């Protein structure tokens with residue numbers, strides 16, 4: 001056994017060679033004292049004997065487990081497992097034993113009195129001079145306090161995340177409610193039921209889902225769509241509530257509900273409001289370029305605006321207005337289909353018709369006066 005010269009005792013120093021018996025005895029005594037002084041548990045198991053019994057355990061192991069050294073010698077270490085035989089650390093440990101390799105694992109062991117404790121085990125194979133595997137050495141450090149601290153931290157983090165999620169959800173709900181009420185404030189001028197914006201929002205979201213939008217984005221579109229007519233808040237009563245046909249000048253004023261709505265929503269750093277701005281501005285554009293306010297053509301019109309345009313017109317057609325009766329749903333659907341490629345994006349129309357074939361939208365109800 002080789003020992004670093006600095007570790008030799010006075011008696012050792014007198015010896016010319018480390019293989020001299022007196023030196024070996026001193027080295028063994030030192031090793032024994034060292035492992036007895038160690039604060040980590042040290043065990044040696046003999047793999048030449050049946051069932052890998054312990055042939056050595058130091059006092060720290062005894063102290064940690066509550067078993068006397070005499071009680072553990074000759075036993076396989078599995079007596080520490082309690083009922084925890086499937087824990088991940090053991091799976092790794094068994095694989096290392098099968099492979100004759102080493103491992104470092106975290107184990108949930110049990111003391112003699114049954115109390116569990118956490119143990120970091122570093123295990124390594126020991127080979128003889130011929131390279132044959134003869135023993136395993138295990139160095140075991142109790143880390144119960146650390147694992148409990150980590151668990152407490154984990155629980156505290158989970159609780160914190162739960163609270164943040166709950167607060168965030170409440171904040172988002174408050175934002176949505178505020179937007180809905182803003183939409184209702186605008187709508188209350190020409191529709192005291194306040195149902196048009198809600199229906200257009202729901203239909204737009206369903207339409208977006210039909211077009212393959214992810215559910216979250218489709219839901220956001222539905223939320224933003226309720227604000228499509230928010231600009232009507234700035235249209236004078238004389239125009240907005242006029243029972244008869246509008247003059248060209250009045251119609252020009254009416255058309256400013258798009259730019260006016262966009263102006264109310266402009267400059268936000270929130271994606272939802274930016275989307276609402278694009279919808280307010282774009283929902284009267286037409287696929288063929290004859291819409292307003294910008295006369296955009298085809299795909300130049302933001303898709304959100306193209307979707308809301310179909311939802312808005314269908315809802316307007318199927319509900320009574322001061323200047324018209326509610327159309328039968330079949331007629332309204334035929335009109336939407338007829339406008340594919342003219343007023344509406346053909347792809348959005350196709351999705352709308354497919355959607356209608358599957359799920360019928362809310363039924364038509366008589367409406368108070370309303371002007372588009």
Ligand SMILES: Cc1cc2nc3c(=O)[nH]c(=O)nc-3n(C[C@H](O)[C@H](O)[C@H](O)COP(=O)(O)O)c2cc1C
Pocket residue numbers: 043044045052076077078079080081085090093094097107109119121123136137138140
């Ligand atoms: C050096 C050494 C230390 C070990 N220490 C532990 C231990 O602290 N806890 C434990 O459950 N198993 C320990 N084992 C593993 C068991 O003794 C046993 O060999 C292993 O779990 C496979 O048997 P099993 O499939 O019946 O569980 C140790 C094995 C060796 C070789």
